[in-house]
Each structure stands twice: as C-alpha cells, then as structure tokens.
Amino acid sequence: MLFDRVSVPVAVCDVYGSVLLANPAMATECGTTPGRLRGRDVLELFRPQEATQVERIAEALRLRHRSRYQVSVCWRAPGGGERFGELTADPVSDSVKETPSLLVMLRVEGEREHSPAAEPVRVTPVEARVLALLATGATTAHAARETGLTVDGVNYHLRRLSARWGTANRTELVARAYALGVLTAGVWPPSVSGE
DSSP: OHHHHOSSOEEEEOTTSBEEEEOHHHHHHHTSOHHHHTTOBHHHHSEESOHHHHHHHHHHHHTTOOOOEEEEEEEEOTTSOEEEEEEEEEEEOSSSSSOOEEEEEEEEEEEEOOOTTTOOOOOOHHHHHHHHHHHTTOOHHHHHHHHTOOHHHHHHHHHHHHHHHTOSSHHHHHHHHHHTTSBOTTOSSOOBTTO
C-alpha cells in the first residue's frame, strides 16, 4: 500500500529486467496500469541512450556487485511527446548470496514534442562521417582513428545523435541515418549523402 502512494515512478524487476511490480506513478509514465506492466521488460519501456551502460550493469550484476546503477533513457509519453530522464537500479535481496531483485526508480528530466515530419535533419560533417564508418561495421576505436577524434569524442557524437533521434543503439542509429537520408541508400561502401 505504501508502494502505491510513492509519487516517484518505481518498479521492482527481476535481475533480467522483467517488471514484477510497479507503482501507479511508473504506470502513468508508460500510459497504462500497474498490472499491465507486470512481465514487461523495463528496457523495452525505456530506451537506453547508450547500450554500453546496460552491458556494464549486466556484467556487474552477473559478478554480484551491489552498487547503484544509472542509465540515461528516453521513452514515448502517453500524450505522444518524447520524454527523457534517468533510471536508477538498486539490487535488493534479503541476503548477499541470494539473486537480487532490482528496485528501479525513474527521474523524469524533461519532455520534447516529437514531430518527425517537421524535424530537420541536422548532422555535422563529423557526425555524418562517424555514421558512415559505423555503417561499414567499424569499431569506435577505428572510427576515432579515421576521423582524428578520441574514442570519447566518437562516443560523445554518438550519444548526441542517439538523444536527438531517440535511438537505443548503434544499429538503430545507422538505420535512422539511412531513413533520414544522411547516408546514401544502395551504395557500398556507405557514403554521406551529397558527398
């Protein structure tokens, strides 16, 4: 009963991210009821901005590390806009040896109206080059060498593009680049449109 009265969006998930219990505030963020969230994968409801964040958390949980984990996410609001914020996952269990559940809390940071038709495609020449390299299957390190950036610099551009386009991983990012006409369709090796 106390769980239902908490105004912060909260859910309890198993170690794989499947929702076991959600409060009304969390259900409201997803445009449904708490009962309908049961069994859903929290990472299908909230798209991580950087896939490597999730991979690091999964590895830490596999090794039974007990820390607080934070993931930047975005999701579709019930009114149609796109919201963004941060999921915080705390492993909880009665004993250290027991496989933990995850107490997941959502901090909403903002909302932006989403209108793909009216949204201009904005990419810098560096972002476009990084996207073309990723489309060839290049690693972050290879893209860094080819563009003269550091690995962190490449990741910075990828995070910005992912946040701007609402993509969850690099595969979606490259697909969106093709769909938006940033990369030329039907040519190999991938090239930036207009080059």
